[in-house]
Amino acid sequence: MKTDTLFYRLFQRKPALALELLGLPYRNDSYRFGSEEIKQTAFRIDGLFTPITDDLELPVIFAEVQYQADIDFYDRLFSEITLYLRLHKPGRSWLALVIYPDRRTEKAASIEFVPFMNLPQLHRVYLEDYQNQSGLTPTLELIRLIASHKQQTITLARELSGRRDEIGMECLDFIETILVYKLPHLSREEIKAMLALNDIELKQTRFYQEIAEEERQEGLQEGRKEGRKEGRKEECVALLTRQLRRKFGVQPQLETALQRLPELPLERLEDLADALLDFTKTDELHEWLQGMPDLNKRA
Incomplete structure (x- = not known):
């Protein structure tokens, strides 16, 4: 499963996903999500939320989904961030959101970058923390679905589909997308049947x-x-x-x-x-x- 691709696709269509993970109160339409290549270097900012309003209170948000253990990850991340800030001078504060599947995947930064690890701007999210949580918002229920074990995924997806009046058709569309990524052996028709969607509901996606x-x-x-x-x-x-x-x-x-x-x-x-x-x-x-x-x- 290309989980980073899945997250970036969801981020593009629903920036509120990152805002809720960060606990930020800003509106869903306050940000545009994309990527940014830093010219004349080998660096590329894969996930970047840029405010689309003039409100300087809204920070620039760097987002990274890290599913593979990488001892150079933090060295590269902080280098990319500082270089981006140096070149673009956004004139506002910044945050970094890093999403890991679990704590075992995270590797310590090299000694040169250890001071960056204590910055309040760095926010780490571990999907394993959401597996057994309840009372989540519809947006964070999507995180729980991504974090679920494969044997739990179908049960949870059916449960969320049964709440379609509460979560809305947009979240239902995301559920289908997540299942396509997590269960590639199933056809789209099998997934639609699993979620018990009728033709009228399908046309609302x-x-x-x-x-x-x-x-x-x-x-x-x-x-x-x-x-x-x-x-x-x-x-x-x-x-x-x-x-x-x-x-x-x-x-x-x-x-x-x-x-x-x-x-x-x-x-x-x-x-x-x-x-x-x-x-x-x-x-x-x-x-x-x-x-x-x-x-x-x-x-």
Whole structure:
């Protein structure tokens, strides 16, 4: 399971997840989550929450999900943070959120960086602490689901699904996402059946709402979409183009890659819709396209 990818995907769609872990009272729409590459170095800030308001009380938040033991982790983290602050000068305070599966995974910082470990800005979260907690908010229930053992995951997911009126459709959508990551041997149809979702509820999830919105914007009817494969392909290319531009911004390298999308068959475009969720830079999109035999034969 690519747990760091799962967390970063949830952070993008629900910044409140990090805010609640940190115990911060700020609104969910106060932050934008992304990554930041520090130019002319080998450093990259994988998780960065930047305030989207002028309120200087809101700190910059650095987020890292560390599932592998790494003796150099804190050396690298504090170096990245201090260099980012030096180059960008955000003019506000900062916090660092580090998420571990358990305390055994955490390794001590080297002696040069030990003083940083006592900073109040450093917040460590151990998912094992949430496994048996009760009375959590719907957002933190997602943390408990991620932290649960595999044999507990299905039971807890069904329990949360039964509270759908309380937790809302957005959390239900996240539950499905978490199960896809944690139980890769199950198909999406099996997961949907496990959560006892009906067609009406499925159409309330984020994925189905985005498709419905695209259909309304382009004036397509559901029957025509299902009946004409070419129309479905054009719609898929348009949706992927918007998603990729929203993810990476308009840039020449991305536009070059987007010109190749119409060459892909519909099945490959659907595969790309899943793959792009894990992309963090446009180079990964180019690598994915290079691996497509349909394109390479035309080259």
